[in-house]
Amino acid sequence: MRPLMLQGHERAITQIRYNREGDLLFTVAKDATPNVWYTINGERLGTYDGHRGTVWSVDVNWDSTKVLTGAADLSCKLWDCETGKVINTWDTKSSVRSSNFSYCGNMINFTTDRQMKHEPKICIYDIREPSDSEPALSFVIDTKEMSKPMCSLWGALNEYLITGHDDGTMAHWDLKVGGELLHSVREHTALIKDMQLSSDQMMLITASKDKTAKLFDAPSLNLMKTYKTDRPVNSAAISPIRDHVVLGGGQEAMDVTTSNLKEGKFDARFFHLVFEEEFGRVKGHFGPINSLAFHPNGNSYSSGGEDGFVRVHQFDESYFDFQFEC
Amino acid sequence: MPSEDSGINWADAADAAKSSWADQVEEEETVNGDLPPLSQSVVGDIKTVVEYKYNDDDKKVKVVRKYRIETQKTSKSVAHRKLLKKFGKSANDLSGPNRATTIISEDVQMQFVSTREEEMMQEQEDPTLSKFKHQLQYYMFFKNFKATAPKDKTAEEEKKPEEENASNAPSKYVPPSMRSGGNTVGSSMPSGRGNRDEQATIRVTNLSEETKESDLQELFKPFGPLQRIYLAKDKHTQQSKGFAFINFYNRDDAAKAIKSVCGFGYDHLILNVEWAKPSTPSTS
Numbered sequence: 001m002r003p004l005m006l007q008g009h010e011r012a013i014t015q016i017r018y019n020r021e022g023d024l025l026f027t028v029a030k031d032a033t034p035n036v037w038y039t040i041n042g043e044r045l046g047t048y049d050g051h052r053g054t055v056w057s058v059d060v061n062w063d064s065t066k067v068l069t070g071a072a073d074l075s076c077k078l079w080d081c082e083t084g085k086v087i088n089t090w091d092t093k094s095s096v097r098s099s100n101f102s103y104c105g106n107m108i109n110f111t112t113d114r115q116m117k118h119e120p121k122i123c124i125y126d127i128r129e130p131s132d133s134e135p136a137l138s139f140v141i142d143t144k145e146m147s148k149p150m151c152s153l154w155g156a157l158n159e160y161l162i163t164g165h166d167d168g169t170m171a172h173w174d175l176k177v178g179g180e181l182l183h184s185v186r187e188h189t190a191l192i193k194d195m196q197l198s199s200d201q202m203m204l205i206t207a208s209k210d211k212t213a214k215l216f217d218a219p220s221l222n223l224m225k226t227y228k229t230d231r232p233v234n235s236a237a238i239s240p241i242r243d244h245v246v247l248g249g250g251q252e253a254m255d256v257t258t259s260n261l262k263e264g265k266f267d268a269r270f271f272h273l274v275f276e277e278e279f280g281r282v283k284g285h286f287g288p289i290n291s292l293a294f295h296p297n298g299n300s301y302s303s304g305g306e307d308g309f310v311r312v313h314q315f316d317e318s319y320f321d322f323q324f325e326c
Numbered sequence: 327m328p329s330e331d332s333g334i335n336w337a338d339a340a341d342a343a344k345s346s347w348a349d350q351v352e353e354e355e356t357v358n359g360d361l362p363p364l365s366q367s368v369v370g371d372i373k374t375v376v377e378y379k380y381n382d383d384d385k386k387v388k389v390v391r392k393y394r395i396e397t398q399k400t401s402k403s404v405a406h407r408k409l410l411k412k413f414g415k416s417a418n419d420l421s422g423p424n425r426a427t428t429i430i431s432e433d434v435q436m437q438f439v440s441t442r443e444e445e446m447m448q449e450q451e452d453p454t455l456s457k458f459k460h461q462l463q464y465y466m467f468f469k470n471f472k473a474t475a476p477k478d479k480t481a482e483e484e485k486k487p488e489e490e491n492a493s494n495a496p497s498k499y500v501p502p503s504m505r506s507g508g509n510t511v512g513s514s515m516p517s518g519r520g521n522r523d524e525q526a527t528i529r530v531t532n533l534s535e536e537t538k539e540s541d542l543q544e545l546f547k548p549f550g551p552l553q554r555i556y557l558a559k560d561k562h563t564q565q566s567k568g569f570a571f572i573n574f575y576n577r578d579d580a581a582k583a584i585k586s587v588c589g590f591g592y593d594h595l596i597l598n599v600e601w602a603k604p605s606t607p608s609t610s
Contacts, residue, residue, distance in 0.1 A: 001435070002431060002433050003431045004429070005429040006427060006428055007426070007428070021401065021403065024407065033414070033415065035414075037428075040398070041422075041423055042428040043422060043423040044416045044424060044427045044428065045407075046410075046412050046414040046417070047414030047415040047416060049414050082410050084413035270436070279438060280437060280438050281436065282434055282435075284431065284434050313434075316436070318436065322438065
């Protein structure tokens with residue numbers, strides 16, 4: 001396959017996301033400017049200018065009209081997807097780490113970091129309400145009891161929120177009652193860097209610094225599968241059409257000794273969802289892979305790396321013909 | 327000097343000689359000496375973009391790019407989004423990908439990694455192992471046969487599980503790069519079954535940089551089956567360091583190889599072959 005290499009960022013990519021229909025790819029990086037691209041040919045549609053610090057997360061609503069970004073400049077911004085203008089900004093006391101639209105697109109959530117004596121907060125807003133209104137729900141996580149949340153996801157039917165934490169814990173928060181911790185599990189032994197849902201939202205895959213990715217049942221947080229590698233996993237995604245998962249990671253940029261820069265040696269690894277065995281690798285990045293996403297139709301996937309490049313890969317026949325022998 | 331009545335119209339010929347594009351460019355230049363502007367033309371479904379620029383040597387270069395225009399059927403919302411006006415940093419971009427931001431990368435293939443395949447390959451590549459397996463079978467069979475006769479049946483049954491055990495004895499194949507305690511960069515043959523007969527290892531030096539494992543295989547296999555070829559490579563550039571270790575199964579084969587190859591001229595260098603010194607437990 002001949003991947004498209006998108007070069008819109010000057011610094012490491014932090015997250016990439018497809019929209020529901022798959023024709024747009026949103027990429028955010030440590031350079032404060034989210035980009036949006038057409039996936040069909042890699043053409044850049046535009047950039048969202050306004051943040052002043054690392055943008056940690058991005059999400060787009062179901063009809064691709066609004067974009068949500070969370071950044072280290074202590075704000076979470078809502079943008080008009082098509083024109084690039086800011087609709088609303090929520091100011092916070094510490095960096096916003098993860099931000100998501102709910103399934104219906106009417107509510108958003110974001111989580112903040114633990115910084116400068118401010119405890120991490122989880123906030124939920126209804127975006128249909130006037131922009132300066134109070135959050136629909138907001139609660140603080142006491143870090144003496146629980147480590148800070150690194151990533152979050154909306155649960156099915158907006159009933160609960162799932163968060164992944166610094167120490168490997170995952171928690172369910174009840175949104176009906178108002179921020180009550182339903183239950184938490186600690187299957188990972190080190191920080192969880194990314195969590196992604198399957199296309200039917202019944203399963204979620206977590207990527208952790210403890211060199212594994214784990215597959216959980218979303219409603220109950222029961223551990224179902226573990227995928228082992230030899231390097232910290234920064235991101236993982238589940239294929240929407242096949243029993244495959246892809247893992248990407250690598251050591252921190254600082255730890256990597258200079259290697260042969262002619263080949264991009266960092267690879268994305270494909271595992272079989274059920275058998276937990278690796279079956280394929282795709283090289284190309286010059287630095288650890290920080291974010292992975294499957295196209296909603298499963299025919300392609302993208303990866304964003306520490307090297308600032310986003311690579312969009314269209315799978316070959318050989319990928320679709322591949323049958324895992326057991 | 328051309329004669330006046332030669333019949334050749336030199337003016338026309340001069341015009342015809344100006345058919346090279348470089349001369350056309352000279353003519354098209356604007357008053358202040360700039361390059362001619364970008365031009366595009368669409369013929370059928372191929373769009374051609376012609377651009378003139380100066381390359382690194384300050385020479386005028388003509389760059390022709392051909393694009394195929396594809397039409398795709400998509401949903402209304404996707405089609406609507408494709409026609410959006412660009413914004414932010416792309417506000418001044420032309421239609422189509424901007425070369426500064428979008429590049430078609432080199433071909434990469436998904437490397438299919440399969441532990442099962444490697445196990446099977448391992449079994450096939452090893453003629454001596456199957457020989458040993460047969461010998462083991464016969465030995466066990468006759469050993470049990472020697473005891474009381476009724477045990478015939480059990481002997482045969484034992485033969486079968488032995489067979490399967492022998493083939494299962496190599497534990498799940500671990501690729502060399504993931505094995506602990508060994509730097510096996512440059513190793514090209516599977517070496518899972520421990521006990522690499524140290525007595526049958528030879529060291530070849532003064533290899534040329536282009537020598538590959540396959541060359542070494544061809545060079546040494548006439549002397550006997552090879553257990554392992556290790557070609558030392560530079561960690562960063564993957565270039566051959568000029569020496570290699572070859573493991574034979576039989577010490578005699580190794581001895582024959584030393585006698586024959588030592589002093590042999592190979593790719594403009596004279597090879598040196600000798601017994602390898604035993605390796606220390608900690609490898610580089």
